Amino acid sequence: xxxxxxxxxxxxxxxxxxxxxxxxxxxxxxxxxxxxxxxxxxxxxxxxxxxxxxxxxxxxxxxxxxxxxxxxxxxxxxxxxxxxxxxxxxxxxxxxxxxxxxxxxxxxxxxxxxxxxxxxxxxxxxxxxxxxxxxxxxxxxxxxxxxxxxxxxxxxxxxxxxxxxxxxxxxxxxxxxxxxxxxxxxxxxxxxxxxxxxxxxxxxxxxxxxxxxxxxxxxxxxxxxxxxxxxxxxxxxxxxxxxxxxxxxxxxxxxxxxxxxxxxxxxxxxxxxxxxxxxxxxxxxxxxxxxxxxxxxxxxxxxxxxxxxxxxxxxxxxxxxxxxxxxxxxxxxxxxxxxxxxxxxxxxxxxxxxxxxxxxxxxxxxxxxxxxxxxxxxxxxxxx
Amino acid sequence: xxxxxxxxxxxxxxxxxxxxxxxxxxxxxxxxxxxxxxxxxxxxxxxxxxxxxxxxxxxxxxxxxxxxxxxxxxxxxxxxxxxxxxxxxxxxxxxxxxxxxxxxxxxxxxxxxxxxxxxxxxxxxxxxxxxxxxxxxxxxxxxxxxxxxxxxxxxxxxxxxxxxxxxxxxxxxxxxxxxxxxxxxxxxxxxxxxxxxxxxxxxxxxxxxxxxxxxxxxxxxxxxxxxxxxxxxxxxxxxxxxxxxxxxxxxxxxxxxxxxxxxxxxxxxxxxxxxxxxxxxxxxxxxxxx
Amino acid sequence: xxxxxxxxxxxxxxxxxxxxxxxxxxxxxxxxxxxxxxxxxxxxxxxxxxxxxxxxxxxxxxxxxxxxxxxxxxxxxxxxxxxxxxxxxxxxxxxxxxxxxxxxxxxxxxxxxxxxxxxxxxxxxxxxxxxxxxxxxxxxxxxxxxxxxxxxxxxxxxxxxxxxxxxxxxxxxxxxxxxxxxxxxxxxxxxxxxxxxxxxxxxxxxxxxxxxxxxxxxxxxxxxxxxxxxxxxxxxxxxxxxxxxxxxxxxxxxxxxxxxxxxxxxxxxxxxxxxxxxxxxxxxxxxxxxxxxxxxxxxxxxxxxxxxxxxxxxxxxx
Numbered sequence: 001x002x003x004x005x006x007x008x009x010x011x012x013x014x015x016x017x018x019x020x021x022x023x024x025x026x027x028x029x030x031x032x033x034x035x036x037x038x039x040x041x042x043x044x045x046x047x048x049x050x051x052x053x054x055x056x057x058x059x060x061x062x063x064x065x066x067x068x069x070x071x072x073x074x075x076x077x078x079x080x081x082x083x084x085x086x087x088x089x090x091x092x093x094x095x096x097x098x099x100x101x102x103x104x105x106x107x108x109x110x111x112x113x114x115x116x117x118x119x120x121x122x123x124x125x126x127x128x129x130x131x132x133x134x135x136x137x138x139x140x141x142x143x144x145x146x147x148x149x150x151x152x153x154x155x156x157x158x159x160x161x162x163x164x165x166x167x168x169x170x171x172x173x174x175x176x177x178x179x180x181x182x183x184x185x186x187x188x189x190x191x192x193x194x195x196x197x198x199x200x201x202x203x204x205x206x207x208x209x210x211x212x213x214x215x216x217x218x219x220x221x222x223x224x225x226x227x228x229x230x231x232x233x234x235x236x237x238x239x240x241x242x243x244x245x246x247x248x249x250x251x252x253x254x255x256x257x258x259x260x261x262x263x264x265x266x267x268x269x270x271x272x273x274x275x276x277x278x279x280x281x282x283x284x285x286x287x288x289x290x291x292x293x294x295x296x297x298x299x300x301x302x303x304x305x306x307x308x309x310x311x312x313x314x315x316x317x318x319x320x321x322x323x324x325x326x327x328x329x330x331x332x333x334x335x336x337x338x339x340x341x342x343x344x345x346x347x348x349x350x351x352x353x354x355x356x357x358x359x360x361x362x363x364x365x366x367x368x369x370x371x372x373x374x375x376x377x378x379x380x381x382x383x384x
Numbered sequence: 385x386x387x388x389x390x391x392x393x394x395x396x397x398x399x400x401x402x403x404x405x406x407x408x409x410x411x412x413x414x415x416x417x418x419x420x421x422x423x424x425x426x427x428x429x430x431x432x433x434x435x436x437x438x439x440x441x442x443x444x445x446x447x448x449x450x451x452x453x454x455x456x457x458x459x460x461x462x463x464x465x466x467x468x469x470x471x472x473x474x475x476x477x478x479x480x481x482x483x484x485x486x487x488x489x490x491x492x493x494x495x496x497x498x499x500x501x502x503x504x505x506x507x508x509x510x511x512x513x514x515x516x517x518x519x520x521x522x523x524x525x526x527x528x529x530x531x532x533x534x535x536x537x538x539x540x541x542x543x544x545x546x547x548x549x550x551x552x553x554x555x556x557x558x559x560x561x562x563x564x565x566x567x568x569x570x571x572x573x574x575x576x577x578x579x580x581x582x583x584x585x586x587x588x589x590x591x592x593x594x595x596x597x598x599x600x601x602x603x604x605x606x607x608x609x610x611x612x613x614x615x616x617x618x619x620x621x622x623x624x625x626x627x628x629x630x631x632x633x634x635x636x637x638x639x640x641x642x643x644x645x646x647x648x649x650x651x652x653x654x655x656x657x658x659x660x661x662x663x664x665x666x667x668x669x670x671x672x673x674x
Numbered sequence: 675x676x677x678x679x680x681x682x683x684x685x686x687x688x689x690x691x692x693x694x695x696x697x698x699x700x701x702x703x704x705x706x707x708x709x710x711x712x713x714x715x716x717x718x719x720x721x722x723x724x725x726x727x728x729x730x731x732x733x734x735x736x737x738x739x740x741x742x743x744x745x746x747x748x749x750x751x752x753x754x755x756x757x758x759x760x761x762x763x764x765x766x767x768x769x770x771x772x773x774x775x776x777x778x779x780x781x782x783x784x785x786x787x788x789x790x791x792x793x794x795x796x797x798x799x800x801x802x803x804x805x806x807x808x809x810x811x812x813x814x815x816x817x818x819x820x821x822x823x824x825x826x827x828x829x830x831x832x833x834x835x836x837x838x839x840x841x842x843x844x845x846x847x848x849x850x851x852x853x854x855x856x857x858x859x860x861x862x863x864x865x866x867x868x869x870x871x872x873x874x875x876x877x878x879x880x881x882x883x884x885x886x887x888x889x890x891x892x893x894x895x896x897x898x899x900x901x902x903x904x905x906x907x908x909x910x911x912x913x914x915x916x917x918x919x920x921x922x923x924x925x926x927x928x929x930x931x932x933x934x935x936x937x938x939x940x941x942x943x944x945x946x947x948x949x950x951x952x953x954x955x956x957x958x959x960x961x962x963x964x965x966x967x968x969x970x971x972x973x974x975x976x977x978x979x980x981x982x983x984x985x986x987x988x989x990x991x992x
Contacts, residue, residue: 038961042499075954081819081912082904083950086711090951093708107818111910129818172644172808174817199643203603205401205594208394208519209639212387230501230595241512241519242390262503262595264510307498419790469973475789476736480929481972483922488965495959606797606918613794644809651798658795659783 028071029064029333031056031323032097034087034112035126036104039079040173040202043229043255045104047313048126049074050305052101055320065327073097077108084108085115092119098333101319103127104312107174113140122326122339124319126312128253129178133363141342141362143318143352144311145276145370147179147226148186150252153274153370154224155183155190157383161247163221165193167214169235171227171253173202179226179251195220200231207231208238215244222246228253233262240267249273252370256310257380265378272383274370278314278351280380293349314351322348322355386517391639392632393515397524397593399631400531401427404586405608406615406623407534408579414555414618415568415575417475418467421482424605425489426580429455430587431596432493435502444505452584458489459580463573486601493598506592523592530589534582535624541578542620551575555618610654615665622666629665630654686858689936690850696940697843711835712951717842718903720943721849723927724936725896728853730925731933732862733889734869735785736793739800740897740924743773745807745916747898748905752822753813762825766902773898774891781890785883788872797918804916819912822905838907845903846940849896853936856892865889869934897924930971932978941979 033052036045052072060069073095077084084103091097092115100116100123103109109127116123116139124141125132130149133142158166170180176199187194196217198210214223223246225235232250239248250273257279260268277284281294297317298309325348326341327333345364348355353369374383405423412420433454437447466481473481508522542548553561554571562568587596594600607630615626630650637649657665685691697717704710726740750769754760760768784795807814814820825832832841856862864885867875876882905911914920923946931942949967953960975982 038494038499042494046499076960078950078960080914081910082908082914085908085910086715086951087954089711090708093706107912110818110821111908114909172817177811177816178818200638201643201647203600204646205590206394206398206635209391209635210643212390213639216387230597233501233595241521243512243519256500258500262501264503266510307500413790419793466969466973470976473972473976476730476925476929476933477972477976479736479738479793480926481969483926484965484968484972486965487961488969491959491961491963491965494961602918606801610794610798613791617790645805648802648805651801655795655798658787658791 029066029068029327030071030073030095030097031320032088032091032095032100032102033072033074034077034084034091034100034102034108035074036079036084036108037074037076039077040229041079041105041108044126044312045076045079047255047301047307047310048104048316049076051301051313051316052320054300054304055317059320059324065324066331066333068333070324077104079105079108081107081111085111088112088115092121097121098335099323099327099338100124101126101316101323103132105174106132106178113137116140121335122323122342124323124342126315126319128175130182136360136362139339141322141357143322143350143355143363144315145252145274145352145365146182146363147175147251148182149365149367149370150179150226150274151183151186152190153367153372154249154251154272155186155192156367157272157372158192158222158224158247158249159190161222163247164191165195165219166222166224167196167198167217167220168194169198169200169207169210169214169223169225171202171225171229171231172199173228173231175253176202176227176231176251179253183224183226200227200235202227202229202231204231205234206238207235208242211235211238211242211244215242220246222249224249224251226251226253228255230262233259236263236271237267240264247272252276252311255312257308260375260378260380265375268375268378270374270376272372272374275373275380276311276314276352276369277371278309278311280371280373280382281309283381289349289354290351294351297351311351318348318350318352318355321350387639389516389518391635393518393520393524395632395635396628397521397527397631398635399628400524400527401586401590401594401604401627402607402611402630403531403624403627404534404582404589405604406612406627407538407620408583408586409609409612410615410617410620410623411538411551411575411579411582412572413612415551416467416572418478419475419482419609420462420576420579421479421605421609422462422486422489422601423579423583423608424601424603425486425493426455426459426583426601427587427590427604428490428493428596428598428601429458429580430584431504431591431600432497432502432587432598433584434588434591435504435596436497438504448588451588452581455580455584455587456577459576460573462580463576467572467576468569486605490599490601497598499598501595501597502591503595504588504591521593523589527589527593530585531624534585535620538578538582538620547571547574607650610651614654614657619666625665687851687854690847690854692937693850693940694847697840697847701839707835710839712948714835714839714842714907715904716940716944716947717839717846718900718907719924719927719947720940721842721846721903722897722900723924723931723943724846724849724853724939725893725900726924727928727931727933727936727939728856728865728896729889729893730928731935731938732857732869733865733886734872735886735889736789736925737796737890737893737921738793738918738925739796739798739803739921740893741916741918741920742800742803743777743894743897744901744904744920744924745803745911745913746773746776747901747903748822748911748915749807749814749901750898751825751902751905752815752820752911755823756820757813762823762906763827766825766899766906769902770895770898773894777891777894778887781887782883785886785890797921800916800921801918804913804918807916808913814913817913819910819914822909822911824909825906832906838903842903842907845899850936850940857936861885861888926968930968930975930978932980932982935978935980935984938978938980945979 075087355364357364433451512519615622754765927942932938
């Protein structure tokens with residue numbers, strides 16, 4: 001009979017030891033994020049953070065990844081790349097996370113990519129520029145479409161309408177400038193000629209001066225506006241105010257339906273832009289492969305936050321899901337195994353498109369992932 | 385010619401915004417020697433609070449009035465909690481206090497409201513009026529007239545009411561004003577309240593054109609501050625002139641020269657004025673007593 | 675014991691001893707390399723703030739655009755090796771010289787202004803420098819900034835937190851030494867005379883314009899070296915380095931640490947660098963906390979932390 005005091009102590013000690021040993025196996029999976037929740041890029045980071053928290057909780061409610069709950073560590077870099085680097089180091093060295101979902105802007109992402117490579121930890125980033133994923137680096141992956149793709153989609157549409165002479169008005173922020181630079185590299189490929197260029201500061205409240213110059217330039221057949229945030233909305237308003245009639249294209253930095261309200265539906269009528277299917281979720285045909293995913297995400301996000309759905313939040317959804325599924329396929333949280341599984345992502349249906357990664361393509365999207373949208377009657381529609 | 389007119393109208397519109405911010409700066413500075421870096425936040429409060437209340441169902445004029453009340457309350461709190469206690473501090477200390485207040489208010493707005501941009505419906509519709517080939521928004525005319533009305537009311541207040549004259553006296557010489565029985569502390573409080581109201585009115589008027597968000601305050605404060613310096617800080621009329629001038633310089637610069645250095649043009653001119661005419665366009669040379 | 679502390683604190687080189695002790699002892703108590711990284715950032719910012727303190731605390735001027743000089747140093751070590759083939763250490767010296775030169779050229783007219791006018795002028799200068807960095811993309815990489823190659827000296831590459839901890843710690847100590855000697859020299863006395871009353875100083879025969887310029891140039895050089903260090907340490911530079919917010923941070927660090935106190939510069943830098951790290955749990959509220967702290971300090975602890983503490987200690991009966 002094991003009733004002696006000593007016996008009980010030994011039993012409980014053994015029990016405790018077992019629990020503690022099992023405790024290691026039962027450790028949470030730690031996912032770290034460095035996002036620009038405040039600062040000039042809060043337009044990007046805020047929906048990303050909300051999405052991450054929302055869906056991590058959702059995954060945990062359904063039992064976690066590989067049976068373990070996700071523990072999130074989110075830091076706000078305030079849109080400052082030095083801070084982003086400091087926080088990324090903190091995640092890797094102090095918090096010892098298993099994977100990184102980090103980098104809202106290109107400037108904040110580039111140092112994190114270097115750290116991910118140095119420390120051999122899988123990273124999925126949310127930057128816009130093409131250099132955030134090409135040429136492919138071993139540990140670095142990305143979910144948002146690149147600015148180069150946005151340019152190509154726009155130029156493709158411009159060419160389809162038999163227009164060849166364009167003018168550019170770009171935001172001087174990193175997003176706008178990077179997209180403008182990419183667009184300039186492929187004008188020849190689509191047979192387009194840029195007659196005139198203007199730019200505006202990211203916080204400018206009035207672009208009529210620049211648009212007046214474009215309006216008075218003879219022969220302009222279409223105007224393209226690489227930019228993000230409220231700049232494109234003001235450009236659109238000023239465009240109508242000045243009575244410019246040639247087609248206006250924006251980039252993919254718009255992100256939410258709020259843009260239409262800000263630009264005013266009257267001014268936004270007929271404006272086109274490349275965007276993720278997320279923005280036209282309800283209008284997708286029933287047999288569209290993305291329909292279910294985007295409609296679900298849109299409804300969940302809008303009902304939980306009370307704000308219009310944002311493509312930037314959608315990119316985070318894609319990143320988190322790709323990571324979670326990779327971890328499940330790997331049946332482990334070992335960084336190298338997870339990385340390999342991320343790279344093997346095939347046929348993943350996300351808000352941004354259908355993802356097929358390869359060892360040289362860590363983005364996995366092609367031009368069909370972008371839909372060309374047109375604004376009609378104050379709402380997004382698929383352009384014909 | 386139509387380009388010139390377009391630049392002119394746009395420049396005046398933008399300039400009117402800076403002018404209203406500059407008037408707020410000037411008012412507070414005159415009575416208390418404080419440069420209120422949180423001035424831009426009053427503009428933000430005007431726009432954001434109006435939007436939030438209107439979105440919650442309040443009719444626009446009511447929302448606007450409530451927003452002004454909120455801004456005045458914030459201005460009074462700012463004065464009571466941050467400026468009054470630091471009253472006899474050096475200029476640098478006071479600058480830090482107002483910068484801290486600006487950061488605080490911005491943080492509160494970011495948490496309390498949201499981080500998105502918002503607009504208000506234009507008061508007279510969105511169809512632009514065509515004048516000489518240039519398109520001017522009806523709202524721009526409202527902003528300019530609003531600025532004009534504000535200046536007129538301010539002038540009447542300063543010169544025709546007792547309180548206004550007390551403010552002028554305090555601005556001229558604080559000690560002398562105290563000696564003749566003016567409660568200078570109350571005068572300063574009043575200047576904060578009025579500045580806040582002016583800022584909020586400005587915010588409500590311009591939001592239909594330039595949109596609002598939790599952090600519009602910073603850049604507006606910088607440009608408004610520069611405009612106030614240009615006009616000669618301490619002179620409401622100078623502030624208006626300075627604001628309009630900065631707006632015009634910016635717009636003409638963006639149109640004719642370079643839009644990348646648009647902001648630079650405004651600051652370069654201000655630097656030039658500071659070196660050539662430190663008292664600003666309308667100020668008088670101050671004599672420093674030993 | 676109290677007597678010993680009082681004697682040590684009263685020593686001219688008290689600040690230097692405190693800084694040196696911190697630099698030497700911190701690695702022994704730091705729980706991990708991450709803390710050393712934070713310490714390195716503190717040393718770098720403290721260097722810039724120290725220079726600003728010489729200008730604001732001792733010479734009594736105000737500069738709301740000091741991040742501009744910081745940025746010049748940072749971009750010099752980026753552009754030199756990348757576009758001009760000049761090695762990083764030479765670019766650093768050139769950057770410091772450039773900042774000093776700019777301060778010299780711009781300082782003459784600007785420093786004639788006083789009070790708020792000086793504030794606006796320096797603000798404008800800082801913003802203009804930032805605009806150049808943002809717009810001249812061919813040289814500076816534009817709004818996204820550019821990567822910075824590691825510092826290479828005679829075949830040895832300076833990389834890693836440990837290395838930069840010692841480099842920035844040693845440089846800070848050197849900067850403190852220079853500052854202490856400066857304060858106690860005729861130049862330093864001239865600074866303080868100008869701070870107390872420019873008119874009185876002029877009447878006494880002090881060449882006010884010349885000394886103000888010296889303070890300005892010196893503070894620019896300090897800032898530029900600090901900027902270069904940050905760029906080399908982090909391996910990247912962006913226009914944020916020269917931004918308005920950074921200028922305000924420097925001023926806040928100087929004022930909260932204590933204007934006119936050399937140790938205060940280090941304490942102020944430490945406070946505002948460590949704060950975001952501590953507040954990460956409440957990152958949504960970080961701005962609110964920062965703003966509140968700034969206001970509370972200016973109301974209750976106007977002289978700054980170090981002078982405030984010193985006054986507290988002195989007030990205690992022996």
